[in-house]
Amino acid sequence: MTIPFTESEERAALRESVKSLAAKYGHAYVAEQARKGEKTTALWDDFGKHGFIGVNIPEEYGGGGGGMGDLAAVLEEASAQGAPLLMMVVSPAIVGSIIARCGTEEQKKQWLPGIASGETVAAFAITEPDAGSNSHQITTTATRDGDSWVIKGQKTFISGVDEADVMLVVARTADAKTGKLKPALFLMPTDAAGLEKQHIPMEFVAPEKQWTLFFDDVRLPADALVGDEDGGLWQLFAGLNPERIMGAAMTCGQARYALEKAVDYAKTRTVWKDQPIGAHQGIAHPLAKVKIELEQARLLMQKAAALYDAGDDFTAGEYANMAKYAGGEIACNALDVAVQTHGGSGLTTELGLGNQLVAARLGRIAPVSREMILNFVAMHSLGLPKSY
């Protein structure tokens, strides 16, 4: 397989179209909606109408027929305009990919056109309070009862349940209560009887909210199961690798946004004679370092997406993890440098970088933490002993 170092003309054109649409909204729109406690629905709908949300979904199900590299490019460009759409990481990337690869023909016809157009929003629920990073310990259980599945358990930090129509829930089947995780995936409507939602207040302001969920014997039809109940981990990773690639895309975009703001300011802010502050190496070098590390992260992200699109899931997994790590680091570093470059203005509400500085920490925690990626790379890439 050969992976080029430059993107195709089509991908470049896609980036330009996304950039100009996202720029019409920009960070000001997102911040205002978030502060009012409202969603960025107009932005989402506009992205849907332009075919950006479903760019990775197969054409026969209403999508653009592109790959994860295209979807990642869309999210990166939106994010670079200060207008990231967190639910793109979940709805078309995780849930869309899993249904497209593992779903039945009926499930594809039922769900993919809506996910592609953005009219259907899908959330994804794997994290549990007592399992956290150790997904092998999840205890949410799916039990067969005649033609139905009955789901019992709890999830936490699930994004966007209030704006989603459906969510893909990761559970264990009753006969797989112990031992290694044998994930079974279920589509659950967000208004299902027996589902309780509790909002988790967060210290950063964003349009997307996080939720703790309680499943009290939620009854689902037999066709809620996506894939094979004994299908194993690959079905889950058909969605988790895209999630990590999209996490990297979002954080690379955040870093681009912060870097651009900081560079503009460093070129124009003058406090010593006629020189702008960017003439001082104390300001210029951290910005140059961010630029280099950002390009490293973007290369990893593009390589991971290209591997996933080429069907090399195993190697894609390794690069998706490394890209997610690099993206999380560069978003945090870029926001930190951008705030410092702005001096006191860096923390004003008007500039909006302070809130993003906190939000960027998410890239080191979710969907998989920096430490768990280091564990993975130490063990799988370097062959070191398992440490946990």
Ligand SMILES: Cc1cc2nc3c(=O)[nH]c(=O)nc-3n(C[C@H](O)[C@H](O)[C@H](O)COP(=O)(O)OP(=O)(O)OC[C@H]3O[C@@H](n4cnc5c(N)ncnc54)[C@H](O)[C@@H]3O)c2cc1C
């Ligand atoms: C804003 C937000 C949105 C989210 N959205 C979703 C969502 O939509 N769906 C979903 O399912 N989940 C979601 N999550 C959950 C997210 O994936 C988890 O928070 C993440 O996987 C870490 O799990 P945890 O918070 O339980 O941390 P823990 O597992 O409790 O870890 C705590 C700390 O210990 C470290 N640690 C744990 N084990 C090890 C080890 N073996 N070696 C070294 N260090 C270790 C971790 O890296 C971390 O720093 C979201 C989280 C947030 C904050």
